[in-house]
Amino acid sequence: MVIDRLVVPADPDEALELIREKRGVPLGGGLWLRMSGKRIGLAVDLSALGLEYIRDSGDSIEIGAMTSFREMEISGLLDERFGGLFSRVVGGVVGLQFRNMVTAGGTVAGKYAFAGLNAALLALGAKVVLAGEGERDFAAFLAESGTKPFLLEKIALPPRAAAGYSSLAITKGDFSILVAAAAFAGGTWRVAVGARPGAAMLSESAAAALGGQARPGAKAIEAAASAAATELTFSGDMRASSEYRREICPVLVRRALEEAIA
Amino acid sequence: MNATIVVNGAVERFTFESGDMLADVLRAAGYVEVKKGCDTGNCGACTVLVDGKPILSCSFLAARADGRAVTTVLGVEEEARRFASFLAAEGADQCGFCAPGFALTVIALSRELPEATEEEAREYLKGNLCRCSGYEGQNRAIMRYLEACNAR
Numbered sequence: 001m002v003i004d005r006l007v008v009p010a011d012p013d014e015a016l017e018l019i020r021e022k023r024g025v026p027l028g029g030g031l032w033l034r035m036s037g038k039r040i041g042l043a044v045d046l047s048a049l050g051l052e053y054i055r056d057s058g059d060s061i062e063i064g065a066m067t068s069f070r071e072m073e074i075s076g077l078l079d080e081r082f083g084g085l086f087s088r089v090v091g092g093v094v095g096l097q098f099r100n101m102v103t104a105g106g107t108v109a110g111k112y113a114f115a116g117l118n119a120a121l122l123a124l125g126a127k128v129v130l131a132g133e134g135e136r137d138f139a140a141f142l143a144e145s146g147t148k149p150f151l152l153e154k155i156a157l158p159p160r161a162a163a164g165y166s167s168l169a170i171t172k173g174d175f176s177i178l179v180a181a182a183a184f185a186g187g188t189w190r191v192a193v194g195a196r197p198g199a200a201m202l203s204e205s206a207a208a209a210l211g212g213q214a215r216p217g218a219k220a221i222e223a224a225a226s227a228a229a230t231e232l233t234f235s236g237d238m239r240a241s242s243e244y245r246r247e248i249c250p251v252l253v254r255r256a257l258e259e260a261i262a
Numbered sequence: 263m264n265a266t267i268v269v270n271g272a273v274e275r276f277t278f279e280s281g282d283m284l285a286d287v288l289r290a291a292g293y294v295e296v297k298k299g300c301d302t303g304n305c306g307a308c309t310v311l312v313d314g315k316p317i318l319s320c321s322f323l324a325a326r327a328d329g330r331a332v333t334t335v336l337g338v339e340e341e342a343r344r345f346a347s348f349l350a351a352e353g354a355d356q357c358g359f360c361a362p363g364f365a366l367t368v369i370a371l372s373r374e375l376p377e378a379t380e381e382e383a384r385e386y387l388k389g390n391l392c393r394c395s396g397y398e399g400q401n402r403a404i405m406r407y408l409e410a411c412n413a414r
Contacts, residue, residue: 006325096388096389
């Protein structure tokens, strides 16, 4: 990564204008971008915008875009509302120093397919709040391939959820071969699978198999697990074949569901 | 660009290019105790503390350190020397290249989680790679160092 010019705006409107009008590239943690070898004419550092927070707004839990993985990992509020989900999802990412730098917003805005966080946020029914545009459904946002510049302000989650997560990697801290997340919030189950290795996706048929019951039985869980593997598509890469991913998908979905209801 | 950074307690003014990383800026200014290993944000050799938190200086924009406190291993020399004696006692020091970043992360651990279990210590140190050893000596040294810190 080469940066010709770096600005650190303290005003969100100014940041948005630089991103929209001057083709400024917003910087989250910058770790992934740095590895890209890209040349960036104008980089917009978001670290002075006050977007580092995890808070309870009353009807939702909000995570500011510049909140680090480490802050999510050790947040008492997230732990209380989502039963340790976040520490399991982001706690295994590379090392502690790395997690002190990478941000929720970078992973969400970058729509990183390898990120367990994005699968977990899908399962939680998260919304993304874009500056000057308002709230968007994260699932729709993730599925779009548009290139219109935007500034992610925060991620909004339901006030609480029963949630579970399961992933498989060759070594600890490596990119996952596959991840599965499941959550029950507002009377609805959502089951998401990521690192397929394509972007995380919700499985509608898995959710249908679980119905509206908070504690589905073993049969419903098995049905949901195999439905996800049938419905979703998988590809091969250097870590695993598509067949292997399809084979382990029901196992990870089952584990995520069992954890969610435990 | 310019930045005013408090390095090891001393206020210093730095001038650098927009995209320069903290490790390069510090090394160019003579803080050569900051090592660069992988330069991809994975090995932990370049670890420094920013406002007390361990970060990877090879991937941390120097501009982001403006107005903040940066600690290299020489800023915690006494603790680092003390930890090094535990490392040596376990025969865990070999080439030493990873040691400054490693020692800083151990010191951060001793401050954040002084009662850490071995499992917690391993998790905390997962981002510090050592290509000489098998980590067992380091693990023993860390646990004995924490015990000694807590006994003080």
